[in-house]
Amino acid sequence: MSDELIAGVLWTILGVSVLLALGALVQRSWTMMLIAGVLAFVFAIPALPSIGLFILVIAVVEITVALVMRRREDESTTP
16 A cells, blocks of 8 residues: 555545544434444544644543533433
C-alpha cells in the first residue's frame, strides 16, 4: 500500500468519526457516539507520532459521552 492511500484511509476514518459524533449529538444516540469514539481511537493509534495524542483525547471524550448518554437513557426508561 502506498503512503497516500494509507493517509487517505486514516483521514476518511477521522472524517466519518466527526460526522458520526455530530449525528449522535443531534439524534441523542449513544451507539453512534460510541462508534465515533472507536473510529477516532483507530485513527489515533497510527497517528500518535503527529496529532494522535490530540485525537486520542477526543476519542476518550467521545467514548465517555457515549457512556453518559447510555446511562441517562437507562435511567429515563427504568420505572
